[in-house]
Amino acid sequence: MAKKRISLTLDEDLVETLDRRIEEEGIGNRSKGVETFLRDYLRSQGVRTAVILGGGRESSCLVEVDDEPAIAHALTFLTEAGIERVYVATADPPVRTYLEAEAPDVNVLYEDEAMGTAGSLDRIDIAEDETFLVMNGDVLCDIDVGDMARTHWDSDVLATMALTTSGETSEYGVVQMKGNQIVGFTEKPEESESHLINAGVYLLEGAFLNRVPEGRSQLADLFEQLAGEGELAGYVYDGEWREAT
Numbered sequence: 339m340a341k342k343r344i345s346l347t348l349d350e351d352l353v354e355t356l357d358r359r360i361e362e363e364g365i366g367n368r369s370k371g372v373e374t375f376l377r378d379y380l381r382s383q384g385v386r387t388a389v390i391l392g393g394g395r396e397s398s399c400l401v402e403v404d405d406e407p408a409i410a411h412a413l414t415f416l417t418e419a420g421i422e423r424v425y426v427a428t429a430d431p432p433v434r435t436y437l438e439a440e441a442p443d444v445n446v447l448y449e450d451e452a453m454g455t456a457g458s459l460d461r462i463d464i465a466e467d468e469t470f471l472v473m474n475g476d477v478l479c480d481i482d483v484g485d486m487a488r489t490h491w492d493s494d495v496l497a498t499m500a501l502t503t504s505g506e507t508s509e510y511g512v513v514q515m516k517g518n519q520i521v522g523f524t525e526k527p528e529e530s531e532s533h534l535i536n537a538g539v540y541l542l543e544g545a546f547l548n549r550v551p552e553g554r555s556q557l558a559d560l561f562e563q564l565a566g567e568g569e570l571a572g573y574v575y576d577g578e579w580r581e582a583t
Contacts, residue, residue, distance in 0.1 A: 385487050385541065388421045388471040389462055392428025394452035399433050399475035401582035408582035409433065409475045413441055419483040421471065427458035428475075456555040464544040472557075474538035476582040479575070481539055486573045490541040493518055493571035497546055497564055500539040501572045502579045510535040511558075513572060520570045523562065534572070537579055 348356070360371035390412050392399050399409040409426070416424055425445045426437055429452040437446050447461050464470050469487060481500055490498035499520060504510055513534040514522040524532075540557070549560055564570035 385419070385469055385471050385483055386421060387423045387462075387464060387468065388416050388425070388473065389459060390416075390424065390426045390473055390475045391455050391458060392426045392430060392433045392475045394429045395431075397428065397430045397433060397475065398582050399428070399430070400436060401476065403478060403580075403582050407436065408478060409436070410440070411478045412473060412475050413444070415479065415481075416471070416473075419471075421483075425462050426475065427453075427461075429453075433475075452554070454554040455557040456550050456560055457553060459547060460550055460552075462547075464547065466544040466548075468544045469541055470544065472540045472542055474581075477538040477579070478582065479537065479539060479579045480577050481537070481573075481575050486539075486541060486575075489518065489573045490571060495519075495564075495571045496543050496549075496569040497561065498541045498571040498573050499561065500537040501534045501574050502537040503533045503576070504535045505533060515572050518571050518573075519568060520561075520565045520572045522565055523558075534574065537575055538581070541573075 356371060357368065360366075360368060363371070365371045390399075390409065392409065399412075400407045402408075403411060413424065423445070424441075424443075425447055426433070427447040427449065428434060429449040434446055434448050437444050447458065449458065452458075453460070459472070462470075469490065471483060479500075479502075486498065486500060499513070501513055501515075509526065511526060512524045512532050513520055513536065514524065514532055515534065546560075549563070561570055
């Protein structure tokens with residue numbers, strides 16, 4: 339990750355406290371100490387930005403579940419998780435119309451042509467060291483985002499995928515894990531020892547966007563690459579989960 343030199347003027351007592359903490363933690367130097375403590379503080383504030391993948395034309399985001407469109411449930415979930423800034427990437431005109439009428443504070447990234455689940459992320463404004471959430475707009479869940487974030491940061495990876503279980507492995511891609519690392523995927527097997535599937539909710543580092551190629555691209559392809567590099571963790575979730583159909 340690129341570094342940028344800055345100058346700071348701090349109270350002398352604060353510098354003494356900083357140096358003492360740096361020595362206690364064995365961090366090595368003052369510059370690294372400031373970076374470490376600042377990152378820890380920002381992470382303590384939680385995940386603040388999310389992107390909902392609103393699909394292409396005739397997406398399932400507007401399928402009603404309990405008398406509300408699926409995407410309305412997604413927006414409620416994000417609000418309750420403390421998310422302050424929400425983007426929705428969609429190429430479906432009815433989804434855009436719905437959001438403009440019902441959720442005017444949401445940043446709608448409308449695409450004349452669907453750019454794929456990864457290509458849709460290209461226009462969001464995220465710092466390289468900021469963690470953000472991505473979720474499918476037709477997924478209903480009650481994942482503890484704070485707990486998932488702690489798993490993500492402890493794993494020190496570019497991406498963490500929420501996982502749920504399904505007995506119908508032939509309908510989903512199945513995930514193989516080693517510890518908390520995702521090491522591979524098997525697409526819709528008839529039989530599988532693993533019943534872990536992609537729950538459609540992810541935590542990504544801003545630096546992940548450097549991996550997104552220009553034009554149409556899919557998250558599934560990038561996750562395959564990250565799994566091979568040890569940069570993809572799994573967060574196993576056993577709460578409510580379903581897709582709008």
